[in-house]
Amino acid sequence: FSQQLPAHQRLNFSYSRRINRPSINDLAPFTVFWDPSTLVTGNPALQPSISKTTEISYLVKNLMFKASYTHVAHAFSSFQQVDATTGKEVITVGNTRYMRYLTLTASVPVTITPWWSMQNTFTSDLEWVATDYNGVPLSRRGVDLNFNGSEDFTLPHDYSIELNGFYYSPGLDGVTRYSSYGMLSVGGTKKFKDKSSIGLSVASLLGSLSYWEKSRLE
Numbered sequence: 001f002s003q004q005l006p007a008h009q010r011l012n013f014s015y016s017r018r019i020n021r022p023s024i025n026d027l028a029p030f031t032v033f034w035d036p037s038t039l040v041t042g043n044p045a046l047q048p049s050i051s052k053t054t055e056i057s058y059l060v061k062n063l064m065f066k067a068s069y070t071h072v073a074h075a076f077s078s079f080q081q082v083d084a085t086t087g088k089e090v091i092t093v094g095n096t097r098y099m100r101y102l103t104l105t106a107s108v109p110v111t112i113t114p115w116w117s118m119q120n121t122f123t124s125d126l127e128w129v130a131t132d133y134n135g136v137p138l139s140r141r142g143v144d145l146n147f148n149g150s151e152d153f154t155l156p157h158d159y160s161i162e163l164n165g166f167y168y169s170p171g172l173d174g175v176t177r178y179s180s181y182g183m184l185s186v187g188g189t190k191k192f193k194d195k196s197s198i199g200l201s202v203a204s205l206l207g208s209l210s211y212w213e214k215s216r217l218e
């Protein structure tokens with residue numbers, strides 16, 4: 001549902017229900033060895049998940065503010081098992097009982113000068129996870145903050161430069177906690193009179209994109 005308001009404002013409300021099916025990699029019972037003691041395999045017994053999302057958003061000109069709540073029954077998550085006899089760690093995907101997300105988003109475009117504009121998106125998630133691990137109830141809760149931004153510079157003689165970056169704070173992915181990570185990249189373009197162009201870009205200016213994940217299943 002959408003309602004147009006005075007002064008270039010709009011209020012939107014939506015509800016959706018969808019089925020999420022596992023990928024072939026999550027289902028196929030093939031084994032991939034990460035190292036001599038760690039292997040990854042699919043789970044043929046993996047079941048589809050059902051997600052229900054309620055969302056409300058408010059737009060005023062180019063600004064957008066959004067809040068949504070999602071409940072996912074039988075959501076997918078990575079699980080780890082250690083064979084007590086061999087000591088090998090087996091990583092596979094399983095179904096949780098549910099995951100719940102409360103998400104707040106703000107999209108803020110800014111034009112500083114005729115030749116400099118930016119687009120910034122801020123997102124915060126509050127997540128709840130409930131599942132069973134080896135027959136024992138397990139629950140997790142986490143909060144994360146995310147930022148995506150781009151800077152566009154229009155230069156003389158049909159040159160332009162774009163700076164892009166993102167940052168994810170430590171957060172929760174199913175029953176797995178991950179560290180913060182981010183990336184910064186830059187690109188430049190030269191346009192010619194025949195409508196052709198040439199560009200050059202450099203990714204990950206601050207070093208390689210890396211992070212760690214940790215699962216404490218107890």
